Amino acid sequence: MHDHDDDHYHDHDNHFSDMQARVKALETVLTAKGLIDPKAIDAIVETYETKIGPRNGARVVAKAWADLEFAQWLKDDATAAIGSLGYTGRQGEHMRAVFNTPETHNLVVCTLCSCYPWSVLGLPPVWYKAPAYRSRAVMDPRGVLSEFGLTLPKGQAIRVWDSTAELRYLVIPERPANTDGLSEEQLADLVSRDALIGTAIVRVPEAV
Amino acid sequence: MNGPHDLGGQHGFGAVAPEKNEPIFHAEWEKRALGLTLSCGAFGAWNIDESRHARENIPPATYLSASYYEIWIRALETLLERHGFATAEEIDSGVMTEPGAPPKRVLKADMVAGVLAKGGPCDRPASTAAIFGPGDRVRTHNFNPETHTRLPRYARGRVGTIEAVRGSFVFPDDNAHGWGENPQWVYTVVFDGREVWGEGAEPGLTVSIDAWESYLERA
Numbered sequence: 001m002h003d004h005d006d007d008h009y010h011d012h013d014n015h016f017s018d019m020q021a022r023v024k025a026l027e028t029v030l031t032a033k034g035l036i037d038p039k040a041i042d043a044i045v046e047t048y049e050t051k052i053g054p055r056n057g058a059r060v061v062a063k064a065w066a067d068l069e070f071a072q073w074l075k076d077d078a079t080a081a082i083g084s085l086g087y088t089g090r091q092g093e094h095m096r097a098v099f100n101t102p103e104t105h106n107l108v109v110c111t112l113c114s115c116y117p118w119s120v121l122g123l124p125p126v127w128y129k130a131p132a133y134r135s136r137a138v139m140d141p142r143g144v145l146s147e148f149g150l151t152l153p154k155g156q157a158i159r160v161w162d163s164t165a166e167l168r169y170l171v172i173p174e175r176p177a178n179t180d181g182l183s184e185e186q187l188a189d190l191v192s193r194d195a196l197i198g199t200a201i202v203r204v205p206e207a208v
Numbered sequence: 209m210n211g212p213h214d215l216g217g218q219h220g221f222g223a224v225a226p227e228k229n230e231p232i233f234h235a236e237w238e239k240r241a242l243g244l245t246l247s248c249g250a251f252g253a254w255n256i257d258e259s260r261h262a263r264e265n266i267p268p269a270t271y272l273s274a275s276y277y278e279i280w281i282r283a284l285e286t287l288l289e290r291h292g293f294a295t296a297e298e299i300d301s302g303v304m305t306e307p308g309a310p311p312k313r314v315l316k317a318d319m320v321a322g323v324l325a326k327g328g329p330c331d332r333p334a335s336t337a338a339i340f341g342p343g344d345r346v347r348t349h350n351f352n353p354e355t356h357t358r359l360p361r362y363a364r365g366r367v368g369t370i371e372a373v374r375g376s377f378v379f380p381d382d383n384a385h386g387w388g389e390n391p392q393w394v395y396t397v398v399f400d401g402r403e404v405w406g407e408g409a410e411p412g413l414t415v416s417i418d419a420w421e422s423y424l425e426r427a
Binding site for chain 1: 227
């Protein structure tokens with residue numbers, strides 16, 4: 001097989017053009033063989049562009065904040081609790097929720113590939129898949145968090161969960177103060193994708 | 209295997225660079241790469257562990273300079289050729305020259321929602337009782353297989369504590385190589401940061417992995 005190991009020497013645009021041609025050739029031959037339905041590819045892409053994303057995870061968190069019974073279910077059996085909201089499926093088959101507390105902050109990584117809970121967060125961001133995060137999250141989590149603009153209190157412990165098996169982790173951030181009057185939808189609006197991975201916390205926007 | 213994928217604790221990759229308002233896809237080819245990988249997985253010819261092993265087997269210099277989706281495409285090409293769906297020449301040229309192997313299933317557009325919603329559960333009944341329980345002190349195996357494993361290098365030969373028994377799951381080290389699913393109990397094992405990184409480790413750091421039973425022995 002012709003190898004593109006010389007990709008390294010192409011500039012950025014040529015590199016992407018090279019991959020575009022390579023992927024197009026692959027799709028073309030597989031379609032010709034009747035192995036691939038291009039419309040199935042479109043459906044997959046549309047699903048992750050418009051239907052499955054971190055809003056799912058934010059809703060899980062909001063419900064856990066608003067409903068203590070659900071929060072306990074989530075702690076005891078996250079797969080079932082999350083499934084009860086309709087968020088099931090690929091890369092979310094076996095879920096665990098890990099709760100931040102004043103004593104412990106949780107951070108999720110996959111050092112070996114980029115395992116990520118697609119069903120509640122959608123597709124992983126580039127930084128999550130990149131060597132810098134995968135290498136340093138387990139060894140230098142405070143340094144990594146500072147690169148996200150997050151400085152934790154000195155005495156707060158950090159628990160790093162390396163996703164080495166088929167269990168997927170969802171961080172449940174602490175509920176910020178002064179949010180008692182908010183609805184679940186409004187609470188979900190506060191929860192960023194990064195907070196669900198552990199590279200951010202949830203803050204209430206300053207009143208203007 | 210001690211491949212380029214096993215990145216935990218490696219130095220030299222610089223700062224994490226989160227992109228503001230990162231798009232879900234950076235290029236059209238990435239969309240096709242995602243769809244192709246999932247569509248071909250639906251053939252039923254290989255399992256997720258074999259596909260991960262195909263990615264980690266990419267030569268280090270190539271792996272470390274490639275983007276995620278490029279890694280996926282390179283691995284996919286290997287799998288397609290290995291399982292007889294396309295020849296190297298066909299993959300290169302995009303021109304079909306022979307029918308190739310028939311798949312068990314072809315993913316059509318109307319099947320996508322159901323297939324994604326079902327996913328691929330990996331839990332299986334175990335044939336033995338779990339050996340360890342919460343609170344047990346265990347030592348991880350110090351081994352360096354050239355075959356697939358999900359025990360990262362940084363976590364080999366370490367003493368940790370079982371936090372929980374998570375259920376029994378397909379054993380990837382065997383499954384990747386066609387040696388059977390051979391389900392084993394999986395345990396969350398927690399290591400103090402100092403156990404893994406030495407006295408200079410960040411205070412208050414703990415790291416956990418999910419480890420199959422055969423990775424562990426009583427400490």
